Amino acid sequence: MALTRIYLIRHGATILTAEDRFAGATNVPLSDEGRTQAGHLAQRLKGLPVAAFYASPLDRTMETARILAEPLQLVVNPCDGLREISHGHWEQLTRAEVEQQFPAEAAAWDEDPFTFAPTGGESGLAVTARALPAFMDIVRQHEGESVVVVSHKATIRLLLSSLLGFDPRKFRDNLDQNPAALNVVDFKNAVRARLMLFNDTSHYSEDTLIKPDTPKACLSSWWAK
Known part of the structure; x- marks a missing residue:
């Protein structure tokens, strides 16, 4: 059976990302820095045999996905289940x-x-109850193909926790996702997943302010202790 490969990507930076605010359900666009990050990632992905693009319907994810899809001349399919967690x-x-x-x-x-x-x-x-079924529908629809899925920090960490059997109660402490980070998940079938690449930002330019380094601030207080 041919492998199904999912390029699971967090959206690029926004103004609220830089301010480290809770912005799960808040609909904000990418910042200029976020568009630059997405542009560099688009160049990294453009030679790959991607069959389809899916994204959360929020502006920051759709914009990121469109930047990524443009070199491949593909449309972006919005998927409501991939939305970010709402913080009320x-x-x-x-x-x-x-x-x-x-x-x-x-x-x-x-x-x-x-x-x-x-x-x-x-x-x-x-x-998890809404995102995992939506994600697995994409996997099943594209058996043997490569697909780009653009989502959000918490949603991606919860998906990976479920797929890999991590304790989901610690998704904020044990997993991180930088803006425009690339994760690669391969599926032998719908119930067998393997994480091939995690939170990779090697496409960042040398003069980008955010580096793949130890976080200076994060919403998990466990890391601030």
Whole structure:
């Protein structure tokens, strides 16, 4: 059986990415830096035999996917299941603001972001319940082909946790995703996945401000201890 290869990509940087704010459901475009990152990744992917492009319908993911698809002259298929986690009434706040305004929620979320959700938001479990079936439908529809899927930081980490058998309660602590990061997942069949490349940003230009280095800040307080 021919392998199915998924190029699983996080969208490029946005203004809110740089400010390290909760922006899961907030519909923001790419920043100039994010467009540059996506452009470099497009050059990296353009010689590959990609059969189709799918993306979360939010502006930052669709824009990233269109930049990637343009050299291959392919259209981008929006997929609602690939949306980012919604943080409810935390949206557009910094972590410090959330801890000050909603201390009990912040503590519960830190303890278990997989089953807890802030008011009006989603848990990691809820995201997995919609994202994993959508992702696996793409895998099944493109057996033996290579496909680009553009999604978001939390959604990608939750998908990889499920596919690889990681503890999903620790998806924020144990996995990271830089803007415009490339992951490669191969499928022998719909239930056998192998991670071939993770959080790769070697397509970044030398003068890009964000480097594939130790994070200076992140939304997981575990790394700040």
